[in-house]
């Protein structure tokens with residue numbers, strides 16, 4: 001994901017209405033999308049045609065995501081205090097596919113909400129080892145360090161590789177609050193992670209099923225499992241606040 005991508009995640013347009021079953025998704029995956037115009041769940045059309053049979057499910061997106069559509073870039077905003085970790089939304093319906101990833105996603109969220117301190121778009125990621133241990137963490141630091149590749153996923157993957165002592169992250173899971181961009185999706189494939197768990201979908205730049213699907217292209221030898229829609233609304237909330245607060249991309253001064 002990457003919110004470091006030029007635009008913020010946006011609601012899927014092709015998404016069914018709130019509560020509507022998501023086509024082609026695993027049972028129980030459909031979650032009510034946030035109300036509002038343009039709101040859509042992550043069940044975008046793109047991910048409905050996964051190259052590999054995955055558990056992909058659209059991530060519910062909020063209307064704000066749609067509102068952010070077209071924004072030129074996740075640029076810096078004046079530094080500010082980090083935002084509080086959003087309260088998890090109640091979800092009474094058991095979801096065997098996603099429930100186990102909620103806690104790791106909350107860790108990623110705790111990273112995401114720290115990003116605005118440096119004017120970075122709130123996206124966070126963690127890499128879990130095969131046993132579930134956290135091997136790496138990352139949040140957007142593009143503005144903080146002036147590095148266009150300092151996306152949460154890349155930083156988390158690097159830290160995990162250092163922890164493991166090798167670049168191969170076989171058996172690991174990348175958990176990220178926003179659908180990876182092409183760079184990060186590619187990095188995850190190159191790292192040989194087994195799985196990518198995604199919070200909010202990014203209809204404008206997502207490369208794990210939304211705009212592209214570079215992680216499940218059948219031409220690739222390694223295709224990670226992809227699980228969309230884990231705490232999607234909670235993951236989208238900090239992004240919404242960030243862009244609505246006026247900390248929007250704009251001409252650098």
Ligand SMILES: [Zn+2]
Nearest residue numbers: 002151181184
């Ligand atoms: Zn990225």
